[in-house]
Amino acid sequence: MHALAPAADPMLCSGHAACPGCMDALSVRHVLARIGTNAVAVIPPSCMAIIAGPQPYSSLKIPVYQPTLEASAAAASGLRRALDAQGKHDTHVLVLAGDGGTYDIGLQCLSSAAERNENILYVCLDNEGYMNTGAQKSSSTPRYARTSSTPVGKPTRKKNLTAIMAAHGVPYAATASIGFLPDLLRKVDKAKAIRGFRILTLLVPCVDGWGLDDDAGLRAARHAVECGAFPLYEVEDGHRYTLNHTARNRPVADYLAVQKRYRGMSQADIDALQAEVDEGWRWLLRLAQPDEGQVAP
């Protein structure tokens, strides 16, 4: 049984700069509580960089380095090597990046760090858009979602980051959601215990960018998993796929209904999105079969 309460002495302090009801702050609070104090965080420009606070203040109880938007995994690699050179092998190097800095501009160095199997834990706080600059689309934005750069809805699908990273053959790549806290905590613990490159992609419903009621973040986080739009799964060594939440008991329409970013969608588009999610689900089920070769070695 996992303890659900974060540590009594929280690693993310109150008074931070997140919007009220933000799932980013809540997710990071739990992640940091599990990681502990022997860690250094790399945080590129993102909501989390603002949440971390203006110099000379910090809302985090571990040191933070803020690199350029596109360089998180490279910066984390350099930091890791410097700590190793000083014999500090036990100090965790943790990246807390957004989806823009991960799926888009930072993907090149992320791939390179994965290829080198750098001993870092990369957490992508995926709110499916460039929320820090006013909710523009990223390549993580799902089809039909309205953003300030796709005002009539995004015409293309969400990039599958976890599959891309898993295809590098890294020790651990997983998705998680604050809506399923025991699963999230287990994955943080598991990732923490592994050496080499690890990546967790956390779905972070964004009150502002998604058009959620202030108290609807957790509901959206749960619905996303229950309808299969954001399945919970993990991939070990690039080929062992495990689905962690198999009950699909909710239509995609339920998930869309709690968010304003899908307002005005036609029934045909809702059906098309449902079909896309179903197809993704079947793909995952196939990969999770023990006998499937899953991914080329």
Added chain:
Amino acid sequence: MNQSQTLLLDGNHAVSWAARLARPQVVPVYPITPQTPILELITEFHANGEMDAEILTPESEHSVLAACVPASLAGARVFTATASQGLLLMHEVLHYAAGARAPIVMANVNRTVASPWAFWPDQTDSLAQRDTGWLQYYSESPQESLDSVLQAFRVAEQVGLPAMVNHDAFYVSHSLEPVQVPAQATVDGFLPPYAPAQRLSPELGSSWGNVVSQDMYYRHRQAMDEAMARALAAAQEADLEWARLTGRAWGILERYRCEGARVVLVALGSLCGTTREAIDALRAEGIAAGLLKLRLLRPLPQAALRAALAGVPDVLVLDRDHSPGLGGILHQEIRGALYGLERAPRVHGLLAGVGGVNVPPQRICELVRAAIGRAPAFESTWG
């Protein structure tokens, strides 16, 4: 390496030796012509167990420098090397490194910037980085490159700013000469282990890079400027100490046959070697010519420049670089440094050697003879 030794080295391998002797703990590198031999000899030293460093080979120069900055902030001594497009790709992170006050040392092999694509010696690549907050050394020979890398580490770590040591493609990077490689013990005495006050570590709990107020940013830039000002004295001191240990001093700027000169040429890097020959020829034909070799471009040694050039009738600046719409970058730097000087020289700017075109000593002599007979053009002229 308990004894100093003389090895036949090209400029790039001289830099690799300097990197080895400096004992960096983290070395991220990416290959690019004509820098690649620096990388290759370093990885060979490492493979032979002669260099105890974390070597990283990321996917681009941008990531190389991005890795350097927090490695330096975590307290490691960091070295890297690049050239041309690689340096330009790093541009954003050059600002980050200087802003973070990370004393990284980087060798840059000056090479033309595209497009069109070319590989020749041209200093536009590093001169275009002059406002990033990096110290900039320019070296004329393999020996000077080796010595400069070691001096640059000492200065960078004393003042808390990154340093770039530039040498020209092929003229220096691929030219062989006998190079005095100092004993490890000599270098260890000159360059003690890096022990920074500010670092990223859970014990100290200090961070870097979060958003700041206008006032904090303003004060931070002032502090960088003060560090630049200190770097001049630190560079001078490092050079004197190096001379005491090895017998080799290079100065911050070198005056060659400037006594009673009626014309002084100003140049950076390998053009200085050619110019020295031209000076000898000009002196032989009765023209009192001299050379002012600038070794440090950032910080620009303005006071020393003004002292050296006051009262000289004509100054010719040779630029192996080009800023479209302005002309020679060094020309502008020298004019700016001399502005308001009493008995200021007439400053002639010559775009000589742009794109690596050959500038033989005879050509320099012709340029000098033509310049002293006429008033300088306001613009740089194609030489």
